[in-house]
Amino acid sequence: MATKRWQKQCAEKTRLWLTHVEAWRKSGVSQAEYCRQKGINSHQFGYWKKKFIDKEKHDHSSAFMAIPVPQKSVYPPSQTDSGVTVKVSGITIQLARKFSATAFRRAVIVLQEVAS
Numbered sequence: 001m002a003t004k005r006w007q008k009q010c011a012e013k014t015r016l017w018l019t020h021v022e023a024w025r026k027s028g029v030s031q032a033e034y035c036r037q038k039g040i041n042s043h044q045f046g047y048w049k050k051k052f053i054d055k056e057k058h059d060h061s062s063a064f065m066a067i068p069v070p071q072k073s074v075y076p077p078s079q080t081d082s083g084v085t086v087k088v089s090g091i092t093i094q095l096a097r098k099f100s101a102t103a104f105r106r107a108v109i110v111l112q113e114v115a116s
């Protein structure tokens with residue numbers, strides 16, 4: 001019983017800190033400012049942030065992200081190019097008119113980590 005309770009507490013703690021790290025990433029403020037605003041110990045926050053980043057690096061250690069490519073263009077030729085090209089560390093990404101912002105954000109995070 002104690003082991004299950006401990007596992008549940010660990011999982012809840014992990015979810016709590018993951019929520020904070022994701023909220024901080026979206027907030028646009030510095031890590032120190034986020035911690036001040038939320039009343040969080042900045043050293044604990046840094047520990048958990050590093051833990052999640054290390055896990056992301058491990059999960060994406062190949063530095064490649066699978067992107068499904070349709071056999072035929074989903075859009076007429078005039079709509080396939082959104083005019084947006086992103087270059088990160090010598091890698092070019094062209095975005096279609098209707099792209100997944102979430103998948104794009106994740107890809108950019110992985111590219112930034114690989115570049116650093």
